[in-house]
Amino acid sequence: AQSVAQPEDQVNVAEGNPLTVKCTYSVSGNPYLFWYVQYPNRGLQFLLKYITGDNLVKGSYGFEAEFNKSQTSFHLKKPSALVSDSALYFCVAWNQGGKLIFGQGTELSVKP
Amino acid sequence: EAGVAQSPRYKIIEKRQSVAFWCNPISGHATLYWYQQILGQGPKLLIQFQNNGVVDDSQLPKDRFSAERLKGVDSTLKIQPAKLEDSAVYLCASSQTGRSGNTIYFGEGSWLTVV
Numbered sequence: 611a612q613s614v615a616q617p618e619d620q621v622n623v624a625e626g627n628p629l630t631v632k633c634t635y636s637v638s639g640n641p642y643l644f645w646y647v648q649y650p651n652r653g654l655q656f657l658l659k660y661i662t663g664d665n666l667v668k669g670s671y672g673f674e675a676e677f678n679k680s681q682t683s684f685h686l687k688k689p690s691a692l693v694s695d696s697a698l699y700f701c702v703a704w705n706q707g708g709k710l711i712f713g714q715g716t717e718l719s720v721k722p
Numbered sequence: 723e724a725g726v727a728q729s730p731r732y733k734i735i736e737k738r739q740s741v742a743f744w745c746n747p748i749s750g751h752a753t754l755y756w757y758q759q760i761l762g763q764g765p766k767l768l769i770q771f772q773n774n775g776v777v778d779d780s781q782l783p784k785d786r787f788s789a790e791r792l793k794g795v796d797s798t799l800k801i802q803p804a805k806l807e808d809s810a811v812y813l814c815a816s817s818q819t820g821r822s823g824n825t826i827y828f829g830e831g832s833w834l835t836v837v
Contacts, residue, residue, distance in 0.1 A: 642823040653726075653813055654765070654828040661823050700764060704822040709778070712764035 612637045612705045616713035623691045623720050631686040631716045633701030642704040643684040645675055648715075649697045657699075660684060671695070691720045724748065726829035728814050734835045740802035743832040745814030747795070751827075753777075753820030756789055756799050757813040759831070765813055771797065772820055804836045 615634045623629045635641055642661055646654040658669025665677045675686045684701060701713040727746040735741050747754045752773050757765035768787065770777040774794040782789070786805070791797040801808055811831040817824040 644825070646828075651833070653728075653811075653830040654815075656825055656827060659823075659825060706822070708820065708822050709767065710826065715762075715764055 612703070612711055614701050614703050614711050614713040616699075616701055616716045618716050619714070620717045620719065623718070625693055625720055625722050626690050629688050629691040629695070629718065629720070631699050631701075631718060633684045633686065633713055634682050635684060635701070635703045635711075636682060637703050637711070638706045641677075641682075641684075643675075643677065644702040645669065645673070645684075645686050646700045646702060647697045648700065654700065657686070693720050693722055696720045726814055726816055726827055728812075728829035728832050730832060731830065732833045732835075734837060735804055737806055737836050738803040740800065741804060741834060742801075743799045743812050743814075743834075745797045745799070745829060747797075747814070747816030748827055751816035751818050752794075753817045753824070754791055754797050755815040755817075755826065756797070757815060757828075759811040759813055761810070768799070768812075770820070777820070801834075804834075806836050809834055809836045 613636050644659045645657040648654050658667050660667050660677045668674045673688050699716050703711045729744050754771045756768040759765040768782045769779040769789045771791040774791050789799045811833050813828050813831045815826045815828040817826045
């Protein structure tokens with residue numbers, strides 16, 4: 611079965627420290643991978659995507675993600691976390707049937 | 723560029739009442755989606771339209787939920803009669819073509835509480 615896994619329900623980081631939100635995927639064919647962020651009482655905002663090409667993808671708000679085909683991972687990273695980055699993050703993949711597969715979400719908490 | 727617009731943002735109704743949510747996608751986007759997001763979970767697709775035709779409504783509880791996109795632009799999602807378990811955020815989203823790899827853009831959501 612095709613799936614996206616976010617192994618951590620919650621990630622806690624101190625402001626100014628680097629952050630990583632993990633994602634692994636299992637999809638057939640070429641993976642199309644996305645990260646979305648959801649702030650409290652808001653919809654999902656697109657951060658970045660990997661379709662093809664460079665394995666390091668840069669996105670909004672200073673976030674980037676690294677596609678690793680051998681490890682089937684697409685971890686989200688930021689060199690220096692801000693308190694305002696605190697939110698719910700979703701890793702998402704397109705499956706071959708043209709449907710989105712969502713990870714379960716990771717709650718990021720950045721403390722001052 | 724304007725984003726996906728949704729209304730109302732918040733709605734509280736009693737069980738067995740009806741409610742309707744409206745969505746206006748990004749201009750030129752052929753594909754429109756309605757998702758249901760229960761608190762603490764990822765979104766679940768309810769229905770997908772390509773222009774004004776339904777592509778996938780396999781997870782839409784058709785005994786109580788209905789949706790339409792009559793002119794291939796705006797869409798309405800209706801729930802009648804509502805149940806307590808329908809309390810959720812209803813997210814409308816759109817993409818240019820609906821093909822794999824397209825970026826899907828979400829609206830701010832319509833937050834429903836059924837009491």
